[in-house]
Amino acid sequence: MIAKLFSSSKRCLEWGLSVETQPMALETRKLAAPKLLTKKGDSNTYADERLLKTLPVFSSESLSKVTLLLLHDKYSENEARNSIQNLENCQGKLEMRSARIEKLRINGPLKGESVKNEMMNYLDREGKDPKQVFCITILDRDTDYPHIKRELTALGILSQALLKNTAYKMNLSVASNVMKQINSKLGGESLRMHMPACVTSSEIPPMVIGIDVCHSGKNSVVGFCATTDQSFNHYYSNFLVQKKYQEIIKQDLDFCMDKALKSFKEKNKN
Numbered sequence: 001m002i003a004k005l006f007s008s009s010k011r012c013l014e015w016g017l018s019v020e021t022q023p024m025a026l027e028t029r030k031l032a033a034p035k036l037l038t039k040k041g042d043s044n045t046y047a048d049e050r051l052l053k054t055l056p057v058f059s060s061e062s063l064s065k066v067t068l069l070l071l072h073d074k075y076s077e078n079e080a081r082n083s084i085q086n087l088e089n090c091q092g093k094l095e096m097r098s099a100r101i102e103k104l105r106i107n108g109p110l111k112g113e114s115v116k117n118e119m120m121n122y123l124d125r126e127g128k129d130p131k132q133v134f135c136i137t138i139l140d141r142d143t144d145y146p147h148i149k150r151e152l153t154a155l156g157i158l159s160q161a162l163l164k165n166t167a168y169k170m171n172l173s174v175a176s177n178v179m180k181q182i183n184s185k186l187g188g189e190s191l192r193m194h195m196p197a198c199v200t201s202s203e204i205p206p207m208v209i210g211i212d213v214c215h216s217g218k219n220s221v222v223g224f225c226a227t228t229d230q231s232f233n234h235y236y237s238n239f240l241v242q243k244k245y246q247e248i249i250k251q252d253l254d255f256c257m258d259k260a261l262k263s264f265k266e267k268n269k270n
């Protein structure tokens with residue numbers, strides 16, 4: 001059919017284009033699923049969806065060094081209690097252990113300003129450094145989180161959001177996913193891929209850089225990501241917003257590369 005179309009096209013005849021009548025055969029092979037490294041150093045574990053749900057996290061040392069503080073309003077007491085119970089009970093199977101999860105009730109609505117004031121009072125009262133606290137917030141709407149996250153970030157506090165409906169229905173499976181996210185934000189590793197010897201044996205870890213651009217909105221958005229460790233689990237990321245359909249602006253890209261190299265240097269102790 002394709003050959004017939006080409007042979008009947010005036011333009012193809014003028015340009016001397018034709019199609020081979022016999023299809024070309026190419027040899028291919030199906031790649032095996034990637035291998036994972038486990039805590040015990042075993043590299044014969046293949047990744048699959050069912051296994052990933054039950055596999056213990058690779059590392060979680062930072063989790064025990066911070067206070068997990070669950071923020072809620074007066075109407076979310078039951079959700080807070082259910083969340084804490086499941087978040088603590090799921091840790092054994094994941095082979096991670098956090099300090100006891102504490103509750104902090106916010107007086108008034110759970111908004112950015114009220115959370116900021118309550119957290120400042122809490123840090124002053126408990127004598128804690130912001131880096132020693134990780135906040136879990138129970139929210140009615142996901143649109144409330146950006147404002148709360150902005151205030152907590154300004155205080156130097158990491159955070160994780162839970163919708164009230166999710167907290168109410170939380171079970172061990174959901175709690176496991178939440179704890180993995182918290183662990184990752186604290187610098188832990190849920191998984192570690194088995195890498196070739198040429199990568200792991202290098203004295204200087206290689207940096208993998210990914211850049212992509214999306215043109216679907218009013219502007220073009222460029223995503224930038226660069227790994228900072230040998231297992232490719234930690235990375236620096238940023239984004240650029242620019243006019244549509246133009247080349248990536250070099251000075252903005254230089255800024256991202258400079259930040260990525262500084263993050264790499266800090267992670268690998270110069």
